[in-house]
Amino acid sequence: MSVNEATTNLTRDDFKTNQDVRWCPGCGDYAILAQVQKVFPELGIPRENFAIVSGIGCSSRFPYYMNTYGFHTIHGRAPAVASGLKLSRPELSVWVVTGDGDALSIGGNHLIHCLRRNVDLKILLFNNQIYGLTKGQYSPTSEFGKMTKSTPFGSVDEPFHPLSLALGSNASFVARSADREPKHLTDVLHRAAQHKGSAFVEVYQNCNIFNDGAFDHVTDKKSKSDVQLVLEHGKPLIFGSNNSKGIVFDGFSPRVVNVADVGIENIAVHDEMAPLSYHMALSNMVWPESPVPMGVLRAITRPAYDSLVNEQISSTIAKRGRGKISELLRTGDTWTVPPR
Amino acid sequence: MSVNEATTNLTRDDFKTNQDVRWCPGCGDYAILAQVQKVFPELGIPRENFAIVSGIGCSSRFPYYMNTYGFHTIHGRAPAVASGLKLSRPELSVWVVTGDGDALSIGGNHLIHCLRRNVDLKILLFNNQIYGLTKGQYSPTSEFGKMTKSTPFGSVDEPFHPLSLALGSNASFVARSADREPKHLTDVLHRAAQHKGSAFVEVYQNCNIFNDGAFDHVTDKKSKSDVQLVLEHGKPLIFGSNNSKGIVFDGFSPRVVNVADVGIENIAVHDEMAPLSYHMALSNMVWPESPVPMGVLRAITRPAYDSLVNEQISSTIAKRGRGKISELLRTGDTWTVPPR
């Protein structure tokens, strides 16, 4: 938590609205909402300076439940609307809440351009690997062979790895957490909030109606230590009960080893600022071949697009003075027609 | 060249149309057209089985100059139209010709989904790092700080690396060539044609009107051996005059070395089937920090989407027989109202 946090006296309740929360009972969205409501008052940002922009989907109803400025836009377009808001009002803390369909199906293009530009938006992608709101069609993150209403014979397309796509777009901040990991999610949300530039966070989210248990292997209390590879900058890539397992790289291929066998000093050390290809190696690790990286994969510093845009404006005004249209019209080649 | 190539008696002239080619004199598009007209007759595919689908842009006028089936669609949507064509007519050889604006700006989403699905399309992206047809605005591949009509103060967004984006989408075939490298381009086109699945080829293309010389550093006869890292599967990553330089990887970071200093056996060896992160390391190599990889970065085997779709159809028909609607209507719960 940075120093300027916790300077407001806001509480969780300040971020609740009077609207009934209308997700299905048991939906993972509740847990994410709870964590965001917990984190926002801790950020030291006045409530009126938060804006949450969403697309369409169960997840995208999020703004209605947060007592901040909010905009429930149209399907897939939240990054575009949020970019306009942030460019025009750089002092706001602008968050995008989106789903795997909203962000990666119809909205894929806006997402990758937003990440490329590095607009200072915090993007939370609730990945339930299904279209919830439209009642259960497969999504671009559903696994190959998925049987759904629209694929009764099983889907035949490989899913996106959302984090890989983000990295392919040169995102400056890429992270993953889960609805059922409140503590971990809180930390990741704080990190995202502090990042200057696009912060892309994939949140594994259970849709108990149409895709129940999709992330049970990751969040199940019993197995999770063997499945989650919790990332910490500067720390070795270890996991498993008693952190007995670790990752080494044979060239570009990750390999799971027993720490005891190779020695802790030979385990790869996590580096949020390493070359993209390293983060790509992490983002392509999939269960059961590999453990599932959780946490901040990548966090690098590069200028935020909105800052640069606004700097061009303010430096030009500083240099030339604020323009007046009546003068502008009269500059250049003008001539006078005398009264007859 | 595979055995079934060269079984037709077609020549380059068979692929010319009676339409005047209307690019600016000196445009790099001419050279690419010439190579495609050279390669097509060598592929052993009857002329009528070629279809070229394009979007909008100077580059996208390509189909008019190729005497094949052709479809000059709308801006950015060529991969979608081509996917429909290929899904419905898997026996056709379907090529997509697109520009950096068409493919990566408005059409980015269709491109990444097409690559993810691995639809069997050959996608040629003519990258001139500018919007040619609309007279010279910066594009998503233009370098940071680009001065153009729409960015008189210089652009403030980082470009995409097209190959990285393709890799982030899990593309099965990713390659790069240039208008001014006819021989190299020919080879890459052959490789793309033979690949089963989406073959994504970035072709550096000079727009001598709005972005002249963008790739001079790559194609200039004098410097090119120092700039181009020509990739060959199973061969070491060497370049420079007399192949005196090579690439080694320090973990995930490429480093240029003198081959003589480290010994050829320590130079990294190119592997088209290596993990994605390796190809990502290559695709992120940019001049002048690194040489520019040219050739096939990645070529792996995974099922093409159109084959899988059509297999579901044909296997179901084989199992159940071709359906008849009159029977379908009458299955399930029906009842008879007797004549009164």
Place this chain on the structure above:
Amino acid sequence: MQLTGSQFTSTTALVGNDLATLPDFPAEIRAPAGTLAGVSGFQVQFGSSEIFTPGDRPDVLVAMNPAALKKELGDLARGATIIINSDAFDARSIEKAGFVGDPLEDGTLESFRVFKVPLTTMTHRSLEATSLSKKDKDRSKNFFALGLMYWLYGRPLEHSLRWIERKFAKTPEYAESNSLALKAGYNFGVTTEIFTSNYTVPEASIEPGLYRQITGNQATAFGFIAAAELSGLDLFLGSYPITPASDILHELSRYKHFGVRTFQAEDEIAAIGAALGAAFGGHIGLTTTSGPGVCLKSEAINLAIMVELPLVVANIQRGGPSTGLPTKTEQADLLQALYGRNGESPIPIIAAATPSDCFFAAIEAVRIAVKYMTPVFFLSDGYIANGAEPWKLPEDKDLPTISARFRTEAEGFFPYLRDPATLARPWVRPGTPGLEHRIGGLEKAEKSGNVSYDSFNHEKMVRLRADKIAGIASDIPDAELHGDESGDILLIGWGGTFGALRAATKSMRQAGVKISHLHLRHLNPLPKNVATVIRSFGKICVAELNLGQLLKIIRSEFLVDAIGINKVQGQPFRVSELVERISAILNQDTVGE
């Protein structure tokens, strides 16, 4: 059940409906749960006109367990909606209820619309925060079901929330759990976009023949399969899910052995793009969506108009503008279909009248698309898409022929050489030797199809495209007129309001009013008889679920001072309100909007 039943009743009475109820409960206070004897039921019939009975054959059944289902099944109307507490359908309970197989799986429920909802689980989930026992939580599930019913019939929760508060004042934990469950059930309805089921007005006498139950979306899917079969081609659907069109995608994706390829695209643009690519490839190209999706498809529809390829764009209309009321019905996309693109971009439009008419309208859309080489709009709406009706199955001989001919002769071929009768250009399948050609969105030279910037060619082509579509008027049936050929008032309508308009006309005719009903199935071009019919009536009314879209067309085309009867409530017309408004118009001295 009784508590919740009476809650539903009183809320329903409060919102102003007439009703009649039939509570039906076991004699014992705690009858053996799960047996037929133990079933506690509550039947209610309600409506906007006078209701005299609790109804003979229920239209909706909420079955909290297999026994309840078993008990009521025989009474249900075919096509009724059944909401099932799937949690209660374990093997033991099914057996106990006296079923032989699993009724959810073995086809028993095939002629009903079944919604399986894990009511118990969801109730528990909604009460996770409370400290009640499992058994107490269980009790709240009826309130969850009640909440869902309130949503289904658009009833407010307030009355019951207040009642719960009073009733359980002494056990606040129950008050809380029941309120939570009630709200959760309601919200479940909202969130999952279960479409309100609606029923068309049944005809008085039934023709003999073989029948089945069919919803509009199912009939639409079947219609397109039939059209493909009739034309001897494969069907290609490019679609992106959207309420209330998604079920057509779901349905079509099941019929791979009919050669149907379904492509769930990344968005609506890709969906239509792929369908157009498939049409170029020689398939029957189809794309299905709803209003917001049509916005996104409009650029590609224009491309289809320019390249003159057959393609059907099906819009299952819902409440707008914008995201609007996704689960409610409306007819407000007609002008969008006609004009929602840049430039002069004429397109034929066909609107289905009833669930089963979707089948024939789909075939007609394909017939026109293929014969005239043009994209065609197929309009349906949430009301008929989700509504079901008994359908007398057509014989093969009742279906039209669709002659899809691909040109193969190279001699004399030009991509834009037109059939003099239809003005259609030739359809050529890629792969045909000697006919290689290029098409695209830039203006085409007449005949050659080359890109042309010529001024006069442009005007010629703009007019040719317009004439081609206008010419379809001689190839479509006259609009259906119900009633006399002249009279005091003509009621014009289109699409899914057919049933209500027909019923209103009938009832007014019985009452002696000189009214006739003209139903427009083809909206562009208009059938040839419309002009004559319109001139034969004193007053012209156009009834639509919008602010007057067909009205604008009728006024502009025929220069008659037609009057709009409009409703934009996400709900179909009620017969009674139509009768009322038409009567008011008839009683007006001066005619005016």
Place this chain on the structure above:
Amino acid sequence: MQLTGSQFTSTTALVGNDLATLPDFPAEIRAPAGTLAGVSGFQVQFGSSEIFTPGDRPDVLVAMNPAALKKELGDLARGATIIINSDAFDARSIEKAGFVGDPLEDGTLESFRVFKVPLTTMTHRSLEATSLSKKDKDRSKNFFALGLMYWLYGRPLEHSLRWIERKFAKTPEYAESNSLALKAGYNFGVTTEIFTSNYTVPEASIEPGLYRQITGNQATAFGFIAAAELSGLDLFLGSYPITPASDILHELSRYKHFGVRTFQAEDEIAAIGAALGAAFGGHIGLTTTSGPGVCLKSEAINLAIMVELPLVVANIQRGGPSTGLPTKTEQADLLQALYGRNGESPIPIIAAATPSDCFFAAIEAVRIAVKYMTPVFFLSDGYIANGAEPWKLPEDKDLPTISARFRTEAEGFFPYLRDPATLARPWVRPGTPGLEHRIGGLEKAEKSGNVSYDSFNHEKMVRLRADKIAGIASDIPDAELHGDESGDILLIGWGGTFGALRAATKSMRQAGVKISHLHLRHLNPLPKNVATVIRSFGKICVAELNLGQLLKIIRSEFLVDAIGINKVQGQPFRVSELVERISAILNQDTVGE
């Protein structure tokens, strides 16, 4: 030059224009190239009505070198187009021609439209495949320039190609090179989408005042900057380049010191999305595009209608449908603007009449958007966007006030609480404490703005949105009527055809015809006087560059048998053809379409 000049002349005569020429060449056979004396010129005036002189002040100059420019500059009309062979403008040649500074850089050409084309280089490139010497290649550059002129004026190449073949029969290498260069020049025009320049009909007498030259796109850009200044807010443009709208983006991106943020988005959807986001943030949101881009923006326009935020959508119309004729003018997107979205989605529409009117129309669009909290369509077209005219600069006092007020009082705040006069909801800037609220595309409850699925609320909101826009009619000026207030025939028009319609009306009135001209600058809602004016004339004509779009509205609204005068050739009306067609209508006995 002479050879090519006479080629241009004869081709022009062949396509049926009247013309007069003034060849002007040095006495010496080979005068010293590059000096004033050495300039070889060829002036031609041509047109569709009788031409008596080669023209006093040329409208287009092709300057092959600095000397030619120097020689002709004084004669050029302000706003003339100059095509410059930039290859010939090296320091030495510039000096030789007698210029002090570089005329391309020092502002000398500021009141002209200058196209710098590297004619020599491009000619060489087009001849790369030939074996000619450099000098011989050089010679062909005049044919390159001729090709470009042919493209600019839409003339066919055939005549000159044949002539070249004949002329150079004995030196086939020259025949080839000149043909190639001619075609390359033509193709250069096609490929680079230089927009045909067009000229409005000048007024007879000129008001005194300070003038400048302005194109429609420039005036549009300036208008939006002015509107932002008038409202005290910053302007935010979200745009994606498209012909012929791109120049507005280019222009606006230069004015950072006016606080103008320009965002070149990844596509049209993102462009409008960002503009809407900025409007939510309290900026003047603007998005600029042309027809195909409007297709893509339609879903977001509907969102703006639902969330009731101010936003201007500028459509610089071009030839459609689909990609159509990107560099030609047309007025065929009016119905798209009105109806091109799902649901009932009313939107105000303003169309600019002339290049300079773009300035005022832009301000008016912002005024309405901000005052009524609504998206507004601003329509221009390729003809006025690229056309230039002298413009008497407005004084600050001539500009309207735009009062943008953000609500800051938390007391009594509701997001959809309406101003009773305008029906506008409050505009609140995020960052305002206590006014946090949520908006979105689902139907809103009246006043509270909460999501509402209520039937009656929906109808109420649909009608409120319609009423809000309809109510603007009392806040806009009457439509401008030129001529008497009643008469035999009323000529109605809108947009960029204003000049031609006004000129035609004037000339017919001079000839004694009782004709008046009604120009509609506001297309939705229509000005209040339209109904009265229409009733005061015998015949009503609506002249448009489409197949009759405003015509449809006029007929439907006023039930008059208005007659369309339509042209869809990518070209503006010629005054003579208007006069001809109006005369024909006047001479008709029966009025009919």
